[in-house]
Amino acid sequence: MAILKIVKYGDPILRQKSQPISEINNDVKQLAEDMLETMYFAHGVGLAAPQIGLSLQICVIDVLPEGKNKPYVFINPKIVSGENKVEQEEGCLSFPKIYEKVKRFDKVQVEYTDLKGNINTVSAEGFFAKACQHEIDHLNGKVFIDYLPDWKRKQVEKEIKRRKKSKTW
Numbered sequence: 001m002a003i004l005k006i007v008k009y010g011d012p013i014l015r016q017k018s019q020p021i022s023e024i025n026n027d028v029k030q031l032a033e034d035m036l037e038t039m040y041f042a043h044g045v046g047l048a049a050p051q052i053g054l055s056l057q058i059c060v061i062d063v064l065p066e067g068k069n070k071p072y073v074f075i076n077p078k079i080v081s082g083e084n085k086v087e088q089e090e091g092c093l094s095f096p097k098i099y100e101k102v103k104r105f106d107k108v109q110v111e112y113t114d115l116k117g118n119i120n121t122v123s124a125e126g127f128f129a130k131a132c133q134h135e136i137d138h139l140n141g142k143v144f145i146d147y148l149p150d151w152k153r154k155q156v157e158k159e160i161k162r163r164k165k166s167k168t169w
């Protein structure tokens with residue numbers, strides 16, 4: 001078990017499309033465990049491999065309140081369908097203290113490979129659905145501020161620039 005370092009926005013890895021995982025070996029199982037541990041440690045509800053500096057198609061999610069665990073490990077996941085877009089506030093472990101409203105599906109179907117190598121489909125709703133879309137976006141080099149209107153995204157980028165300058169990013 002290990003707590004991994006989370007990279008922040010500005011690191012080019014967050015803009016890369018991740019590589020599919022072809023074999024679920026012990027390294028992948030260990031990585032999933034470490035990612036979950038890192039996510040809980042950071043009080044997050046989701047974490048994708050690019051956020052810990054690895055360009056691999058794996059992400060972990062657990063949207064239950066602390067103390068009640070229901071972890072999901074998604075390998076090579078994709079959103080196969082979605083319905084009913086809603087706007088809600090979102091944050092990201094790679095964007096500390098930045099929260100913005102983003103419009104996403106309220107209900108999605110996610111197809112993914114699990115740690116046993118089986119292909120599963122899960123129906124996600126509400127907060128869980130939002131987390132699935134957010135984390136899968138990371139595997140495709142996309143981040144939540146990409147959904148903001150131009151002026152708003154520029155404002156956020158300016159704030160990040162300011163924080164980088166003052167070494168608080």
Ligand SMILES: [Zn+2]
Pocket residue numbers: 091092093094134135138
């Ligand atoms: Zn994120």
